[in-house]
Amino acid sequence: MSATHADPRPHPESVTGFVADTITFSNVDGPGNRFVVFLQGCNFDCVACHNPQTIPLAQGDHFRTSVAEILERIRPAEPFLGGITVSGGEATLQLDFVEALFTAVKADPQLSRLTCFVDSNGSLDDAGWQRLRPVMDGAMIDLKCFDDEIHRSMTGQSNADVLHSIEMLAGWGVLDEVRLLILHGVNDSASLLRRTGEWLASVDPAMRVKVIGFRAHGARPHQPPLVEPTVGELTTAAANLQVAALNLCIV
Amino acid sequence: MHELQERARTLVQDPALSYDQKLRRLAALATEALPYPELSPACQEALEKRVICDMYEGHAPFTARYILPDYEKAIRRGLTYLEMPAPTNLDDALAFLLVMYANVPSVTTYPVYLGDLDKVLEPFVTDEITDDDLDTRLRRFWISIDRMFPDAFVHLDLGPHDSRITRSVFRVERSLRQSVPNITLKVDPVVTPDDLVEDGVRTVFETGKPHFVNHPMMVGDHGEHYAAVSCYNSLKIGGGAHTLVRLNLKEAALRHDGTADEFLTSTLPRFVELTAELAEARVRSLVEGQHFYDTHWLAQEGLIDIHRFSAMFGIFGLAECVNLLMQHDGHDGRYGHDDITNAFAVRLVEHVADLVSVRPLPYCDGGGGFAYLHSQSGIDLDHDVTAGTRIPVGDEPDLLAHLTTCAPHHQLFASGVSDIFHVDETAVRNPQAMVDIIRGAFRQGMRDFTFNLDSNEFVRITGYLVRKSDLASIAATGSARHSSDHLAAGAEHNFHLTQRAVKRIGCHERDPR
Numbered sequence A: 001m002s003a004t005h006a007d008p009r010p011h012p013e014s015v016t017g018f019v020a021d022t023i024t025f026s027n028v029d030g031p032g033n034r035f036v037v038f039l040q041g042c043n044f045d046c047v048a049c050h051n052p053q054t055i056p057l058a059q060g061d062h063f064r065t066s067v068a069e070i071l072e073r074i075r076p077a078e079p080f081l082g083g084i085t086v087s088g089g090e091a092t093l094q095l096d097f098v099e100a101l102f103t104a105v106k107a108d109p110q111l112s113r114l115t116c117f118v119d120s121n122g123s124l125d126d127a128g129w130q131r132l133r134p135v136m137d138g139a140m141i142d143l144k145c146f147d148d149e150i151h152r153s154m155t156g157q158s159n160a161d162v163l164h165s166i167e168m169l170a171g172w173g174v175l176d177e178v179r180l181l182i183l184h185g186v187n188d189s190a191s192l193l194r195r196t197g198e199w200l201a202s203v204d205p206a207m208r209v210k211v212i213g214f215r216a217h218g219a220r221p222h223q224p225p226l227v228e229p230t231v232g233e234l235t236t237a238a239a240n241l242q243v244a245a246l247n248l249c250i251v
Numbered sequence B: 001m002h003e004l005q006e007r008a009r010t011l012v013q014d015p016a017l018s019y020d021q022k023l024r025r026l027a028a029l030a031t032e033a034l035p036y037p038e039l040s041p042a043c044q045e046a047l048e049k050r051v052i053c054d055m056y057e058g059h060a061p062f063t064a065r066y067i068l069p070d071y072e073k074a075i076r077r078g079l080t081y082l083e084m085p086a087p088t089n090l091d092d093a094l095a096f097l098l099v100m101y102a103n104v105p106s107v108t109t110y111p112v113y114l115g116d117l118d119k120v121l122e123p124f125v126t127d128e129i130t131d132d133d134l135d136t137r138l139r140r141f142w143i144s145i146d147r148m149f150p151d152a153f154v155h156l157d158l159g160p161h162d163s164r165i166t167r168s169v170f171r172v173e174r175s176l177r178q179s180v181p182n183i184t185l186k187v188d189p190v191v192t193p194d195d196l197v198e199d200g201v202r203t204v205f206e207t208g209k210p211h212f213v214n215h216p217m218m219v220g221d222h223g224e225h226y227a228a229v230s231c232y233n234s235l236k237i238g239g240g241a242h243t244l245v246r247l248n249l250k251e252a253a254l255r256h257d258g259t260a261d262e263f264l265t266s267t268l269p270r271f272v273e274l275t276a277e278l279a280e281a282r283v284r285s286l287v288e289g290q291h292f293y294d295t296h297w298l299a300q301e302g303l304i305d306i307h308r309f310s311a312m313f314g315i316f317g318l319a320e321c322v323n324l325l326m327q328h329d330g331h332d333g334r335y336g337h338d339d340i341t342n343a344f345a346v347r348l349v350e351h352v353a354d355l356v357s358v359r360p361l362p363y364c365d366g367g368g369g370f371a372y373l374h375s376q377s378g379i380d381l382d383h384d385v386t387a388g389t390r391i392p393v394g395d396e397p398d399l400l401a402h403l404t405t406c407a408p409h410h411q412l413f414a415s416g417v418s419d420i421f422h423v424d425e426t427a428v429r430n431p432q433a434m435v436d437i438i439r440g441a442f443r444q445g446m447r448d449f450t451f452n453l454d455s456n457e458f459v460r461i462t463g464y465l466v467r468k469s470d471l472a473s474i475a476a477t478g479s480a481r482h483s484s485d486h487l488a489a490g491a492e493h494n495f496h497l498t499q500r501a502v503k504r505i506g507c508h509e510r511d512p513r
């Protein structure tokens, strides 16, 4: 696949992005054993973010990594992998890079077997998802809160795009799971969770939803301090969320 | 003689040993009153210094070490010696097997192989038998096995095809969570479905079993009729291993002065030959002295055949050996962490394999006239030496580096390697991740391995499983129901195995003391 004059886009392997880190084996970033690329920079500013160092957008050449370099890191691990996942930060802010990486993986004789997943905060617009659609096998979307007001207070942004992304990806059959981070006393009231569950079930009655308890480790200090939910509180949250056949899993 | 008396007295008076355990140890001790099979002075010295090791099987072996009776044949034909007609239904078949197990000899006195249970029982699982019926019966059978043969080296095999029996075994395993029997799942990339491997993985999360073997690779070495037994020794069904001798590569390296390359051409061949000499002496003693195969009913009824046996040639302490030799050469890389050291380790093992493959041994038709090479996982007396070809406890690199360090060795060990890899609790929510790793490991030419989960109630010691609660109770009371628990308590003490970062391989072995 060499670039022709008719195609002004650069060769996918030469595209570069700001890569904060990679891990060779992960069993918590999508189905099976996955290679994960953490991209630097996020458009949200979540109070509960446990990777706040990945929020600032990268500048200059720090973090700059080419798709070709990432492919070389994946190669030795390939036999043991089910796929790769791009995460962050917010991976979709570097859409060119993600698209190029997935395209390159799918064009590579050794790597084409691997599935390509995106782990996202869901803020990407339709046009962006449309660009990824041909090369993306699945997406995991974080839903910080179903209530827009609370969502804004938690992330600094509206959740309208997030809800839209969830609906659209589910419609395409590529929504692997929705993750719901539980911040006790902030986004876990019974009525809110019930509404959330009903909405998720209306999108996909059997949707897989991961209920994740906030963990202070890595998160920035906050006033008043954010508390980790107890197992009991998480179980209650899951019970309030449970609607129809929603496939809930507590982490 | 006086020493023998002292040892016998200590044994019979040991409050921590059960009646059966005393009986077995006394029998082994008694053979030590006999002269050792004749060895050259060099061989004798290497044995005394424990550079080479006979697994403390006594001076006059009177049973083969690993016996794999052909249970499929037995159940089809019935048993003359035991007056058991061929069973015609599942209940009779299960009773038949328990009777047969109780009559299969081994150095531990407990059978090390219980059959490829899915194939053995397949004819009896008719459509009228529901899954619940099957679970109830297998559950009862499982409890009987654990209570009658309380030894973690008791082992059975399943797969590579999916079957109702295999599924039921996994359900029963998860509900009973016993350490006995140990289990191997044969995996064929083509015929074994992902969801069966995943069912196996879910069972690993509960009980530390099954062990996974690369079926096509095993078939390539042993033919269709093979099984993994005891602590992951892969051998021929209807055959087995007369004996297991092993070479301590660390001790060999300590006796070498010169370069690493010279080790391969001088010291190593010398010790390989002494190990083979020891094997030959013990095989002859068993076959020509004690006439095991002429006299045992399993041989007389055609359920084992001496032509399907060989000897096992084990090596261990590879890590210390190559680290020492590299140091001599002025290179300070560590096995598992350094490409040059890892590459030398592969060369060394290839060299052992070459030497073993041209050293003929009598009565070893099972291996084409040669011993089977085995990465031997250690016994509870081993101090400061790492089992088999493994990376030392606590020094294991990340899982990918661990897999790629170990993988090149696997094809060389026809009778098993069984590395043990440790996984953390997050894997429980994503069993498919383990399936990916298993499939990848086989794709990379690995032969067999086990996973252990960090938080598991079960812990693998040198390879066999014990329950943490049983270990704690030995520490508290000094006594154990499972004979292998004693080995575990010793190994645990010597290695701090329960604290390691990544898990280990399998083994058997009677505590010689």
Ligand code: SF4
Residues within 6 Å of the ligand: A042, A043, A044, A045, A046, A048, A049, A050, A051, A052, A054, A055, A088, A089, A090, A121, A155
């Ligand atoms: S969206 Fe994710 S990476 Fe971005 S700030 Fe929120 S938690 Fe952190």
